[in-house]
Amino acid sequence: MGTAAIEVRGLWKIFGPKADRIIGSPDAALEPAALRAKTGCTAAVRDVSFEVRPGEVFVVMGLSGSGKSTLVRCLTRLIEPTAGEIAIDGQDVRGMSPAQLRDLRRHRVSMVFQHFGLLPHRRVVDNVAYGLEIQGVDKAARHDKAAQILSLVGLQGHEDSYPDQLSGGMQQRVGLARALAVDPDVLLFDEPFSALDPLIRRDMQAEVIRLHREVGKTMVFITHDLSEALKLGERIAIMRGGAIVQVGTPEELVGAPADDYVADFVRDVPKSTVLSLRWICRTPEPDEPLDGPELAADTVIHDAVPAAMASARPIRVVSGGELVGVVDRVDLLGAVKHQDAPAAAAAAPGEA
Structure with a gap:
């Protein structure tokens, strides 16, 4: 494992009898309720992998x-x-002695x-x-x-x-x-x-x-x-x-x-307060002026609205000094209206 602050690979935690036998068996793919009914075990953490920088x-x-x-x-x-690898600053946590853990x-x-x-x-x-x-x-x-x-x-x-x-x-x-x-x-x-x-x-x-x-x-x-x-x-x-x-x-x-x-x-997150211009910018039209205000591609949509309202020219969206696209008032206001509309037809998460 590398030098991330925390690295987790294939981590499992199963509570119940003979938990270690479940990993790698067909039972590991069962839904939580089915696994409990068949084996008496609960898989609280299932094959989790991630890194923290x-x-x-x-x-x-x-x-x-x-x-x-x-x-x-x-x-x-x-x-x-039950199984898997954990490293903190490159050191194997599962291999630590009691003194090292303390x-x-x-x-x-x-x-x-x-x-x-x-x-x-x-x-x-x-x-x-x-x-x-x-x-x-x-x-x-x-x-x-x-x-x-x-x-x-x-x-x-x-x-x-x-x-x-x-x-x-x-x-x-x-x-x-x-x-x-x-x-x-x-x-x-x-x-x-x-x-x-x-x-x-x-x-x-x-x-x-x-x-x-x-x-x-x-x-x-x-x-x-x-x-x-x-x-x-x-x-x-x-x-x-x-x-x-x-x-x-x-x-x-x-x-x-x-x-x-x-x-x-x-679904209920006001997307214009989270998404950036990178998500809505477009390729300029052939005759579209490119002398409008300039904003970074990671500018949040909501924060770009004042600049759009203050200029009749499209906003130049840049990243690393390079033009990645443009947005105008119609693009921004359309994004705010469309993306912040409540998703009334969406179903609630199954575990809610």
């Missing part, structure tokens, strides 16, 4: 029971995989859970410093580091508070600070904001975006919320029945869904 925010999303939380726990063997979890990979898991009898500063304490860092050094991280997540002044004195959003910030304090290479988030009120959840999403911009960690984020996935993910993997249905950028998922299931997921 260094410094990337990679989102895994799916409905309840799709296998996403099992998958993220397999990455550090909190749940032991080192991985203490120093290189941190996890933020939906339920904060804070120690109620300890002050905020000691909760944040807990991972450093486990590492054997002396008290003064770990408190100094914890204070720095609390400032980073906007909790300076709350060092001596106890968890029950904080709001839900502030407690989740403490959990985030605790994960960051050990300076891990990789952060794993398992639906960390799903228990929060909508406004607090939005604030925490913005906080993750800001922190990623400042610290640049590799992040794997698990969610069942499409809007959260589109907001946070540089690339998104959609899971169904333990398998990955499609991996792509938000633009690729919305603009070119792999199947009806993905199309159903993204």
Whole structure:
């Protein structure tokens, strides 16, 4: 395996008797309900493969029971995989000894859970410093580091508070600070904001975006919320029945869904706020003027509307200094009207 931050190849997790015998047998192709009925086993993760690039925010999303939380726990063997390969920074996780696994979890990979898991009898500063304490860092050094991280997540002044004195959003910030304090290479988030009120959840999403911009960690984020996935993910993997249905950028998922299931997921997304000019630009007509405003091909359609309204000339769409096409007012407004119309006739995902 190569040098991606995380590489997963052919990963399976099957719960039940004689689980390892299912892989490679005809039973492996059965639908989840049929597999349970025949074998008593549940295939929570089915032949999953993907890579996460260094410094990337990679989102895994799916409905309840799709296998996403099992998958993220397999990455550090909190749940032991049944089969497959996992590498973090090129090191074989499944081949690690217990001591190597402890080192991985203490120093290189941190996890933020939906339920904060804070120690109620300890002050905020000691909760944040807990991972450093486990590492054997002396008290003064770990408190100094914890204070720095609390400032980073906007909790300076709350060092001596106890968890029950904080709001839900502030407690989740403490959990985030605790994960960051050990300076891990990789952060794993398992639906960390799903228990929060909508406004607090939005604030925490913005906080993750800001922190990623400042610290640049590799992040794997698990969610069942499409809007959260589109907001946070540089690339998104959609899971169904333990398998990955499609991996792509938000633009690729919305603009070119792999199947009806993905199309159903993204049907209500206002596409003009996700798709770029690259998706709607066209070859110029022979007599069409090419002296209009210039926009990059990755400009979101919605953001291009003001430029189109301000000029009677078609917009020149460029990538890498090269002209890739043009769009005019009619193209843009047609795209906004057509692509944002609700897909009333579409069926809901089968697992909804």
